[in-house]
Amino acid sequence: MAGKSGRSISAVPERSPLRRIVSWEGALVLIFIGVLVMGRIMSASFTAENVLREMPKYLSEILIALPMGFILIMGEIDISVGSVVCLSATMATFAGNAGLPFIVVVLICLLTGVACGALNGFILTRWPELPPMIVTLGTQIIFRGIAEVSLGAGGSASYTNSADLAGLGSKVGPFPIAFFVVIIAAAIYIVVLAKTTFGRKLYAIGSNRVAASYAGIKVGKIRFIVYTLAGLMASMCALFILTTTYGVNTTTGQNYEMDVIAMCVFGGIATTGGKGNLIGALIAGFTIVCLRIALSIKNVNDQLILIIIGLLLIISVLISSITQSDKFKKMALKRAEEKARAKAGAAEGQPEKQPDDKTE
């Protein structure tokens, strides 16, 4: 199994500082810094202040990227999250306009998301043979449909008593509240994925669902939890969307699922499952956000921005497929062996060092 998962389930091979930089996450950090430098050179308006001010609109999408990472690592996909954002925001707007206290509005919003996610999870675990993409395509249409019907003829509603929302959308110093929420949520998700058995089980399911279930992992339960989490995070995203639009319409959250999947894939998570981690997705998310802000400040044609991000995605997938290829691995192994031999030769009498992943 170690061959397929990014971090092997058995012993974690020790990593030299150089290996860390050469890893995809290291490369992403370099790309991220590159984007910031490029943005700064291209336009004087690309300042920390402006980037942070523009960020909330994009930041909320990173919230969804976290559970989407889980889903992709399981080798599955959820394309209904954009519609969950729309439906949750719609329900929150109605609740807010009905004069309910803000805490109740938040609860209604989150519960809507949880309910949507749980419905996805229920269908997919009750009939595990159904393909997730088709099921969530169906619920994508249904959730947005419900929102459209509730919104009625005009197709849009504004959140009338917006003082509470303004509070949620405010800033602590130069940082929007959404920024802290993203960081805290990301920390939780990263720890869960990397350090808990729950996280390991996700990799196991993604590597081989049948084997995982024979190994005693309750696959259905885990899938249900993860899809529900996706709904929950989508509704949190909806709350932060409301703080920028103070209203909802039928296009709210459209195409978020694709933006989010792009962040995950760019972050090195394989859609085939069992590979990748959320640190990469998080850095990738911020990289895409900053790249978009930088290009937008330069008034690059908005359609061209999409093309550039599309190219970036394909390149990232290609690069990871090169570095994961057997040929490349053999080359790296050979190089490591030679190095070890040279070392051993230098320190005479020492027994020859074993290359660390001999099993591969």
Added chain:
Amino acid sequence: MKKRLICLVLGALMLLSMFAACQPGIDKSQASYALVTKSAGNPYNEKEAEGFEAVMKAVGVKAGNYIIRHPEAPTVDAQIKVIDSLISQGVSAIAIAANDANALSAKLQEAKAAGIKIVTLDSDVAPADRLTFCNQAGVQQVAQALVDAVYDIAGGEGEYAILSATSQATNQNAWIDAMKAIAAADAKYSKLTLVEVAYGDDENQKSTDQTQALLAKYPNLKVICAPTTVGIAAAAKVLQDKKSPVKLTGLGLPSEMAAYIGDDADHSCPYMFLWNPIDLGKLAAYASIALVNGDITGKVGDTFTAGDMENSPYTLTAVAGAESYSEIILGQPFKFDSGNIAEWAKIY
């Protein structure tokens, strides 16, 4: 090896597209103007942008100082991202065709707080969120044009009918009421008789049925006036297929009406109207410039000159129902006849 090559090629492509896309930056010594349309790939929007750009060039705004942004999707989300970016750049004015009347409010207020002058065109937002609105069609102007068209096509006298949308349609009812008022007020139109206002509910089949009913009921009918794009297209087909002597005018989309517009007996519609998106873009540009220069403040009653535009100088008039807020009416609806229909049919 092959994969690495593809990687390199894609990477080079990406860099190239980035450089190709780079526009000259804003020169802060001069005012800068932005136009935000509804989305890309909308020919109507692109014509507005064309007019906007033409004015900017004509008045000598530097290339980097006028910015035309077509959001990536026809959504408020996409427009908000663009406005955010424009606020960061510190533009002087934003002209926007809103994708939603409500949801842009907070972002436009933020732009306003940053000292940016906001003008809307084509579709408005809540009046408090902008300084003025460039309205493509004033009720009076549309009604006057339609009455004159009926008068002209009927030869000054005879029966005419109106084929409208639904009986509750706000726009159509306002135009029809204004048409009736204009016809009653001037003795010139006294020989014209309005026999019926029929409602095709903006459905093709129902409009077709209503047209046939009008033809059967009123044998002396000379003209049908359809102030709705669905109605006029349905009626045009009925009249042309039947080779009816009854003629048609109204408000229609050039692309849908191209086959029916012509001066001879084979065509059912001699001419019709809609607005000119290029002029609307020009008007938005001049209004932005006037606001930035301080020639107008957005108050009702302000006037400004708009270069070589037909109706210049323009006056800001009160919005019906929100009298303290202003709008600018573009002017006469644009006339489409056999001379220009082929060109406009390609556009929208």
